[in-house]
Amino acid sequence: MNIKMILMSSAAALAAISSAQAADAIVAAEPEPVEYVRVCDAYGSGYFYIPGTETCLKISGYIRFQVNVSPNAGGASDWDAVTRGQLQFTAKSDTEYGPLTGVIVLQTNADNASSQVAKLDSAYIDIAGIRAGLFYSWWDDGLSGETDDIGSKVTLHNSIRYQYEADNFYAGISVDELEDGYYSAGEQPNNVGVAIGIGGKAGVFSYQVTAGYDTDNEEGAVRAMGTVAIGPGTLGLAGVYSSGPNSYYQAAEWAVAAEYAIKATDKLKITPAAQYYGNYGIVAGDFNDNNDAWKVGLTVDYQIVDNFYAKATVNYLDPDQGNDVTSGFFRLQRAF
Template identity: 75%
Template sequence: MSIKSLLLGSTAALAAFSGAYAADAIVAAEPEAVEYVRVCDAYGTGYFYIPGTETCLKINGYVRFQVGAGPNRSETVGNGSTVANRSDWDAFTRGQVQLTAKSDTEYGPLTGVIVLQTNADNASSQAAILDSAYIDVAGIRAGLFYSWWDDGLSGETDEIGSAVTLHNSLRYQYETPEFYAGLSVDELEDGVYQVGESSNNVGIAFAVGGKAGIFSYQVTGGFDTDNSDGAIRALGNVKVGPGTLGLAAVYSSGPNSYYSKAEWAAVAQYAIDATDKLKITPAVQYFGNYYGANKAGVPDTFNGLGDAWKVGVTVDYQIADNLYAKATLNYLDPDRGDDVTTGFFRLQRAF
């Protein structure tokens, strides 16, 4: 058989094969319908359903730029640690993202929270931390979260909280729209301790608070089992005239992880709503037997440390929706130590 005859025969066979199956052309599968994100309004604004689940997720956070001033300025970076600086001013930037997941269970809403934060003192000095992570259901919360001792007045003058307020904790809190009460067990490994000892603390804390009309209040207590000392604090706010009057007092039986600034302290502030966007808050605080350092290596007693007083003013201004500015200036005068003036300016964009 010649090459020409072979080629002609192959071509004819191929044509016949193609004609026989021309009606069975390959058809692409229909694309699956896209499940668009659905708004979840069961837990407030900002939540959406995670596709394919009945879990609602909210993503929020903020970007902060801050410049502080004061002798050998050090910036607090979220979990109580600081970024030291040898000059009298320092700038730092913070980025924080919070993920909140909620779903219904037979025990009530099940909540999971993760807060990621990065603080940058400069391009090469940055601290990325897990700022919070906890599970919350039926009033029980377990994980890494801020204690009631992190609460305070709205200004930036008061010093009535713990040195470190972020703990691995287990707590129960009963709450209604007008009242709450709770008890927590806190791991205080990063708390304060006396000279010659180490941090291996466990704490028991409680809080009772609520609101009644124009008045809100909170009473907080804590006992540091390692230092065998505790502290108790009361604070309240009431609407008066064009602003809100805030009062607080704290007493500590001895230096401990819940309060070690002083044996006792009292503070008053008045937050003036100058306009719907501008708030001005002058404040004054007095310390009895002022230690001040709020760090490890505390003395075993406050006796003989001398007193101190502090005055300051904080200005808050809303520049635009979700864009805020804050400035504060404070003066501290201790009996045993040099007086000092500190302050900062902050820009923050929330989302």
């Protein structure tokens, strides 16, 4: 056999082997397309669809640094620096009853590196005006400054409520568990409360009326607030009355507060305010008769850049029976 025949035979053998291998070749599967995050604009800015679902999710929160100043603010010291981080997850989806909303708020407060408190700040379900879970009551609301004291000491409750809402009006009723609210000596913290809230806007005027009845203490409170745009700012007025110490209001038998929030520039707001208390404080389970008190303060808010704010406040409290107290804080907060 000559060289030419050997080469031709070898070529034929290689071709046969290649054909056999080609017949048995493994073809790689095409990768499945990736579902990228889609913007959900049905509920406002910041929402996106959770991949593979029709549920829209928004992640927001803030980082806060604050220095508090008051007698014994930090134990033996008259000042104390604290830091807070908060995350809020809001999920929404359409249903035949309207949007189904779920909210979870996680918060961590750090007095220092070795002393930190993490908590569930809110968690609730909301649909068709019904809200159930852990959330802040209407008694958490107040005027825009940091001087007024017209709300509950504790405003975060496990509650169920119904709230009707129109364009410029709302009205609702809630049943609140008041386990960590006010209770008389010898009683157990097992209170239940019923609260109502009514509010709305009419042109430049806004208003809110809130009432609550503490079934365990058998006492109640009612509060009215209103604001109106006047000149370069907004005038705010509020009044509250409590039939006796209870979880909804216990600072005094009655109080009135006023402030004027001046819009000095697009970024600067200056708010002087004052409050007067009648029968201030609690003695032997009842309000302290003939112990009135007054309070004055100033709050300054400044927007440094978008989503970055500074706030400073100073307040002076002078009760008839007791020592006067000066307190305040300075805060930096970055929201997202």
